[in-house]
Amino acid sequence: MMYIRHRPRCASKIRVQARNETVADNVNPHWNGQFSCFDLVAKTIARPRTIVQVGDIAIGGDEFVVMAGPCAVESERQVLDTAESVASAGARILRGGAYKPRSSPYSFQGLGLEGLKILSKARDLTGLAIITEVMSETDVEVVAEYADIMQVGARSMENFSLLERLGTCGRPVLLKRGMTATLEDLLRSAQLIVASGNRDVILCERGIRTFETATRNTFDVAAVPVLKTVCHLPVIVDPSHAAGVRSLVPVLARAGVVVGADGLLVEVHPQPDKAASDGEQSLTFAQFDSMMLDLEPYLSLRSNADRLYAAAGGFD
Ligand code: PEP
Numbered sequence: 001m002m003y004i005r006h007r008p009r010c011a012s013k014i015r016v017q018a019r020n021e022t023v024a025d026n027v028n029p030h031w032n033g034q035f036s037c038f039d040l041v042a043k044t045i046a047r048p049r050t051i052v053q054v055g056d057i058a059i060g061g062d063e064f065v066v067m068a069g070p071c072a073v074e075s076e077r078q079v080l081d082t083a084e085s086v087a088s089a090g091a092r093i094l095r096g097g098a099y100k101p102r103s104s105p106y107s108f109q110g111l112g113l114e115g116l117k118i119l120s121k122a123r124d125l126t127g128l129a130i131i132t133e134v135m136s137e138t139d140v141e142v143v144a145e146y147a148d149i150m151q152v153g154a155r156s157m158e159n160f161s162l163l164e165r166l167g168t169c170g171r172p173v174l175l176k177r178g179m180t181a182t183l184e185d186l187l188r189s190a191q192l193i194v195a196s197g198n199r200d201v202i203l204c205e206r207g208i209r210t211f212e213t214a215t216r217n218t219f220d221v222a223a224v225p226v227l228k229t230v231c232h233l234p235v236i237v238d239p240s241h242a243a244g245v246r247s248l249v250p251v252l253a254r255a256g257v258v259v260g261a262d263g264l265l266v267e268v269h270p271q272p273d274k275a276a277s278d279g280e281q282s283l284t285f286a287q288f289d290s291m292m293l294d295l296e297p298y299l300s301l302r303s304n305a306d307r308l309y310a311a312a313g314g315f316d
């Protein structure tokens with residue numbers, strides 16, 4: 001039983017859990033008593049933060065890490081042009097789906113292996129690391145061969161056999177919050193990956209489904225401080241899927257920075273109007289450039305957010 005195997009090794013269990021309960025309780029008493037379900041990812045004095053290292057990129061440390069690129073890999077030209085442009089604007093990681101989880105079975109499903117090869121070529125040419133989605137256990141091996149970070153999409157957050165398999169994939173995992181998942185649900189899924197052998201997990205808030213229809217999803221900005229207070233894993237935000245329209249992406253990105261996110265996942269396309277998927281929420285190259293410039297003055301506020309989490313968690 002994978003998910004209980006770690007427990008016998010936890011000699012200081014009682015002290016650690018007591019500490020965790022205090023952290024959770026300081027955020028919201030409702031969390032108290034639930035924490036044993038995600039003790040491996042819970043923030044403690046002994047483990048206040050995890051830095052996920054991807055080559056020379058440290059996610060969860062002092063650097064604000066931007067991951068940008070198209071929703072889907074469509075062609076070599078599209079990916080190479082985007083990679084070059086986002087790299088020169090300051091992105092460190094190139095995103096792009098080769099396997100696409102689409103709401104309609106009749107929409108573009110991605111280029112598969114050919115898409116992975118295009119991403120890998122873009123890495124060779126630009127030095128950007130690659131993040132791409134893995135949808136199925138059977139694709140884990142091939143995606144891990146080409147990707148630097150394995151993205152688990154919102155629709156797969158509770159694909160438990162996939163999460164368990166990612167425990168031994170040898171690559172960091174970016175775990176997106178499910179559309180109707182609570183933060184507890186998200187942390188339980190993260191716990192499963194860690195309990196299955198992989199400590200390098202990054203959490204991603206990408207908006208949740210609510211009664212609001214003005215935006216594609218409702219950006220839960222409170223998710224960042226809650227997760228950063230109770231959990232030691234890095235937290236990034238995806239303003240593109242939260243907003244659903246490109247005009248709102250830069251301001252939601254700003255919000256992510258000031259609440260202390262560790263980075264961003266943003267969709268950028270050379271010709272958003274012609275994109276095979278998520279064109280309405282994709283930034284043009286020029287819009288991405290100006291968003292990166294706009295964020296600069298806010299970056300110094302991230303350390304203040306860190307201090308607030310420490311206080312909320314009873315660490316100072
Ligand atoms: C994506 O990143 O393109 C994607 C499909 O995101 P999500 O899983 O958050 O819908």
Ligand code: MN
Pocket residue numbers: 071072267277278
């Ligand atoms: Mn998308």
